[in-house]
Amino acid sequence: MSETSKHLEQLGIQLPIRDRKGEGAVDAVIYGDLMYLSGHLPVDLDGKAVYTGKVGVDMDVDQAYQAARLCGLNMLATIKDYIGELDRVDYIVKCLGLVNSGADFSSQPAVMNGFSDLMVEVFGRRGQHARSAMGAYSLPQNVPIVVEAIIRIRP
């Protein structure tokens, strides 16, 4: 036990223990000139799903494309929140799209384009990125798509 801890004990001081339950996963972590973005969902400002269901079962590609776009918008909001200004985005490096897929659905890339198109729309060439898209069996809140990303930021 550290000297200070022993001293606190002698003083009879018990520090309050902070309850961090449910908050361990944050929206992004900055590592040097990279920002790792958590999987972003197609949710509203309260975190509630705007789109739910499996693509190819409960919705078609066009709707899922819109959901992917919303993931992108939420991600841009996170980025701005963390670094203050989207000009500070150097470029999008890599993304992973998880698409909640029905058994026979295989157009995950078409769905993911909702996200990728937005990035290029907003950032031009800086928005182009390496990408993987896959089918998921299930996603949180039964959303149709979750997108995570790694981006490079400028000082």
Added chain:
Amino acid sequence: MDSINRILEDGHEIELTYQKKRGIVLLRRYNDLLYISGHGPEDQRTGEAIFQGRIGKELTLEEGYQAARECAIIILGVLKDTLGTLDKVKRIVKVFALVNCDNGFNQIDKVMDGFSDTMTEVLEERGYHARTEMGTHNMPNGNIPVEVEVIVQVETP
């Protein structure tokens, strides 16, 4: 900074040994990052699964939470084993998690809080991390319920 080599609330001590498997190592270091292979809730000496089953069918949400917590404890053991002390962990950077789900189960984030809550319990501010989780339907070792891979930033000597 106080030493963080302490015992978690429910009596688990962070202490572990492990085995290497062919072609795979536990982790790879890149500068000040550790890329840690996916870990499930498995006995690290025998490879036996501590939890098996899909969440929403063989396992409840609460059991899934415990399985995810077990993964965190195992990974903290890996870190302590590798670094000598958890004081050398600068922060958990990024987590990617697979949760084995029954049809219709989608509270995947609630399951994964078992992992994240443990990280912040032990590492406090350094335990906060970016996280992505997805539901899947087939996992190794008799359908373990959770598998988690992590990127960790460590102190360089």
